[in-house]
Amino acid sequence: MKVGSSSLTTAAGGLDADRVDALVDALAAVAAGREVVLVSSGAIAAGLAPLGLPRRPRDLARQQAAASVGQGLLVARYTASFARYGRRVGQILLTTDDMSRRVHYRNAHRTLEQLLAMGAVPVVNENDTVATDEIRFGDNDRLAALVAHLVRADLLVLLSDVDGLYDGHPSDPASSPIAEVRDHAQLAGVDTTRPGAAGVGTGGMATKVEAARIAAAAGVPVVLAAAAQAADALAGRPTGTYFHPAARRARGRLLWLAHASTPQGALVLDDGAVQAVTGRRSSLLPAGIKAVEGSFSAGDPVELHDTAGRPVARGLVNFDSGELPRLLGRSTRELARELGPAYEREVVHRDDLVVLTR
Numbered sequence: 001m002k003v004g005s006s007s008l009t010t011a012a013g014g015l016d017a018d019r020v021d022a023l024v025d026a027l028a029a030v031a032a033g034r035e036v037v038l039v040s041s042g043a044i045a046a047g048l049a050p051l052g053l054p055r056r057p058r059d060l061a062r063q064q065a066a067a068s069v070g071q072g073l074l075v076a077r078y079t080a081s082f083a084r085y086g087r088r089v090g091q092i093l094l095t096t097d098d099m100s101r102r103v104h105y106r107n108a109h110r111t112l113e114q115l116l117a118m119g120a121v122p123v124v125n126e127n128d129t130v131a132t133d134e135i136r137f138g139d140n141d142r143l144a145a146l147v148a149h150l151v152r153a154d155l156l157v158l159l160s161d162v163d164g165l166y167d168g169h170p171s172d173p174a175s176s177p178i179a180e181v182r183d184h185a186q187l188a189g190v191d192t193t194r195p196g197a198a199g200v201g202t203g204g205m206a207t208k209v210e211a212a213r214i215a216a217a218a219g220v221p222v223v224l225a226a227a228a229q230a231a232d233a234l235a236g237r238p239t240g241t242y243f244h245p246a247a248r249r250a251r252g253r254l255l256w257l258a259h260a261s262t263p264q265g266a267l268v269l270d271d272g273a274v275q276a277v278t279g280r281r282s283s284l285l286p287a288g289i290k291a292v293e294g295s296f297s298a299g300d301p302v303e304l305h306d307t308a309g310r311p312v313a314r315g316l317v318n319f320d321s322g323e324l325p326r327l328l329g330r331s332t333r334e335l336a337r338e339l340g341p342a343y344e345r346e347v348v349h350r351d352d353l354v355v356l357t358r
């Protein structure tokens, strides 16, 4: 379950203990014997008043400071609120980047599974002090989709201050609610870009719909509802907007590579390498790379382009961008002989590669 800032704060700003308690009540009611992961925004909103900030600051540094102060208060609030039911909470701070890096992904997975096995409720938020892009884009919705997939959730509930997705802005009287989304094409004309009234949330509807698309594509059904409907959504009673899942569950972290990673650069492949990577699902070797674009470090997500500049795949690269030019077009055997065994590696291993459908 993901809850947005707008559902946790008072009109005057600051955390609303009653709303946190109401949410925890709903979770506790269904949580007995079930595993629940909570993705909660609200750190920035909770940090505003204690730092004397009258509203959400525009600059990143003060947003991060507010998040840093607010995150502690937020988790303290959840800890006290879940304690009423004898439940422990564990804090997990993640970035979407953590979801695509193999080692981070594995570690996050293990910690989440362990907390659940021990009966604790993981409370996840963005790691705002390092995840600058996520603060800018309000990516907690997308992070929730990634976490839902990571823990192989049966359901993702996205809670907000609005009782579902509307076909126009909910403040327009002509807009009506959408009960079900079977296919994302159905949403082509729907405006999701205008912000809500509260002004403390960041993502708006656009990021929720995108998160729902990612989760549904990964095989996780999604309910988009108001925080007050949390109990109904968790109990499986029809409420808000339901996004039907794709029939098949997608594989591990590769989904995130395709949908959630931000490529830090591009590798231009010759025709043979495009064939090898997309057709035969082979690893990408230096011999098939014609050019390197952008500046990235080993482990970063990069896009693989054909010679016409069309993206054909994404992958986690094994070399820094500065190292690559001298390796291009050469065989790994030759490179290993000349530069040492560390250079016998693929540039992108097939396990770290996802082919994009055109």
Ligand SMILES: Nc1ncnc2c1ncn2[C@@H]1O[C@H](COP(=O)(O)OP(=O)(O)O)[C@@H](O)[C@H]1O
Pocket (backbone or CB within 6 Å): 003, 004, 005, 006, 007, 159, 160, 161, 162, 164, 165, 166, 167, 168, 169, 170, 171, 190, 191, 192, 193, 194, 195, 196, 197, 198, 199, 200, 201, 202, 203, 204, 205
């Ligand atoms: N098509 C739409 N349907 C529903 N809500 C919409 C739509 N377009 C924009 N919104 C606005 O998006 C807001 C929710 O986004 P946001 O404030 O970022 O939420 P949160 O803090 O819960 O993540 C709603 O309050 C609503 O006013």
Ligand SMILES: N[C@@H](CCC(=O)OP(=O)(O)O)C(=O)O
Pocket (backbone or CB within 6 Å): 003, 004, 005, 006, 040, 041, 042, 043, 044, 045, 067, 125, 126, 128, 134, 135, 137, 138, 139, 140, 141, 200, 201, 202, 203, 204
């Ligand atoms: N990590 C930030 C939240 C950013 C965000 O996505 O907010 P929201 O649109 O309210 O879900 C925080 O805790 O304030």
